[in-house]
Amino acid sequence: MxxxxxxxxxxxxxxxxxxxxxxxxxxxxxxxxxxxxxxxxxxxxxxxxxxxxxxxxxxxxxxxxxxxxxxxxxxxxxxxxxxxxxxxxxxxxxxxxxxxxxxxxxxxxxxxxxxxxxxxxxxxxxxxxxxxxxxxxxxxxxxxxxxxxxxxxxxxxxxxxxxxxxxxxxxxxxxxxxxxxxxxxxxxxxxxxxxxxxxxxxxxxxxxxxxxxxxAVGALVNLAALSTEKPDGGNAFVALFVTGALAGDPSIQLADVLTPEALALYPHVEQRCRLGLSKPDSWGQFAGCELLKTEQNASRIALFKQFEAMHPxxxxxxxxxxxxxxxxxxxxxxxxxxxxxxxxxxxxxxxxxxxxxxxxxxxxxxxxxxxxxxxxxxxxxxxxxxxxxxxxxxx
Missing domain, CATH: 3.40.50.1820 (Alpha/Beta hydrolase fold, catalytic domain)
Known part of the structure; x- marks a missing residue:
């Protein structure tokens, strides 16, 4: 000091x-x-x-x-x-x-x-x-x-x-x-x-x-990804979770983990507050199953490793x-x-x-x-x- x-x-x-x-x-x-x-x-x-x-x-x-x-x-x-x-x-x-x-x-x-x-x-x-x-x-x-x-x-x-x-x-x-x-x-x-x-x-x-x-961020994301429903703005949190994971491991490639639709709206995390992210013209439009690609790859594994590390x-x-x-x-x-x-x-x-x-x-x-x-x-x-x-x- x-x-x-x-x-x-x-x-x-x-x-x-x-x-x-x-x-x-x-x-x-x-x-x-x-x-x-x-x-x-x-x-x-x-x-x-x-x-x-x-x-x-x-x-x-x-x-x-x-x-x-x-x-x-x-x-x-x-x-x-x-x-x-x-x-x-x-x-x-x-x-x-x-x-x-x-x-x-x-x-x-x-x-x-x-x-x-x-x-x-x-x-x-x-x-x-x-x-x-x-x-x-x-x-x-x-x-x-x-x-x-x-x-x-x-x-x-x-x-x-x-x-x-x-x-x-x-x-x-x-x-x-x-x-x-x-x-x-x-x-x-x-x-x-x-x-x-x-x-x-x-x-x-x-x-x-x-x-x-x-x-339990990793468990929450896994659970959300199985859902066909659109919660009241809840999926905006997934966009925010990703910001933390990227900072923790910059090797994560967004294009390998997010669907094309979610990837297109990812820049909103730096443009909108949480309520704005939850609106129908942003991440509020997605059902959980529309957020992440399902195939396993190095970036997806690294993403969930970061999610697990967020557990306090x-x-x-x-x-x-x-x-x-x-x-x-x-x-x-x-x-x-x-x-x-x-x-x-x-x-x-x-x-x-x-x-x-x-x-x-x-x-x-x-x-x-x-x-x-x-x-x-x-x-x-x-x-x-x-x-x-x-x-x-x-x-």
Missing amino acids: STSTTLPEKAPPSPDCYYPDTSRIKGQHGDVIWYRDLDSDSPAGLSSARSNEFVAYVSESVHGEPIAVSGIIALPKKAAPPGGYPVISWAHGTVGSADACAPSRDVAGGEAHRFNVFPHVLLNKFLDRGWAVVMTDYEGLGTAGPHPYLLGESQARGILDIVRAARQLHPEISNQLAIVGHSQGGQAALFGAHHAPEWTPELNLLAVAALAPAS NLVIHAPIRISQSVPDKRVNAALTTILVEQLKDTNGNDKVDYKLYLLVSLTHDPKELGFHFGLIDTDSDALTAWLAERLPKVE
Whole structure:
């Protein structure tokens, strides 16, 4: 971690702040490229924060290339305690892969807006406790390059490096860390916790919490490929899964794995948010059996190898908390329960807490997504209390 005392440069206005020249992307991973206060009218900011800052910071792709990643740093209104603010690194759920979908770029009425603001009630509770909150956009989401959706190591680096960047800007942030995420971010949080000891050894990871974490990607794609039905936008996720697989193994040839029809629409992943991908003029038009070629070849084998590597059954040296709602239509509760049992086998029964909700609050529409996102609201108090037992107290 850099020990430079020189204050980084103030970032230019959006969208230029997301695309620093390659000459600026240097130093150690976690170094700040530039930063600025988030626009006062930006819906991306947290209402309980003393300050919300945009930050672009150096990270590293899984192939060792320096990259710029963007995100937000939010400081609590409480004064920093003697040991510094504990910090929560938040891992967001699926918004898509197009740059406009990035949480830090959120605009009222935007295609990803309602998904980006769902977690604010939870994140504001963290701030009210006196915990700093950092929120990565992840690699390639907002910044240059494709977003490697569900590629665990890539997401982990974004989650961890923004903590380094925040501490570089704000010495009052301590090294006492918890990672929390929902859906895509739940899977990402588990990977962040797995990679933390090696990637950011100076951070003291005290807990990881995953709400409705994505899992069993390979099994889900195999199941989808057998279906002759067109789910309500569900097959857009397959397009996103492929972005992560390609980043993990660039030798995969899309023409060898996607049908000609799906291949023709694959560029939409960099042009549309997830809702846009689900529309009838995009991946929403496909039945599952229309997505992938069926013949075995090297690229198909490599594709499913990457899908299997996205499954978050990992060695984690911190307490783990998983929560899930039974009626969730987006992340299957049975798959999450299987993941929990795997994590217990891998890490020990006493290391994993599992909270399964038979009912959740439906404060958001549509109803099916409400079961998925309603978990955040329903679990927010219990999750915050669990974290408070593991993080240093802030008076």
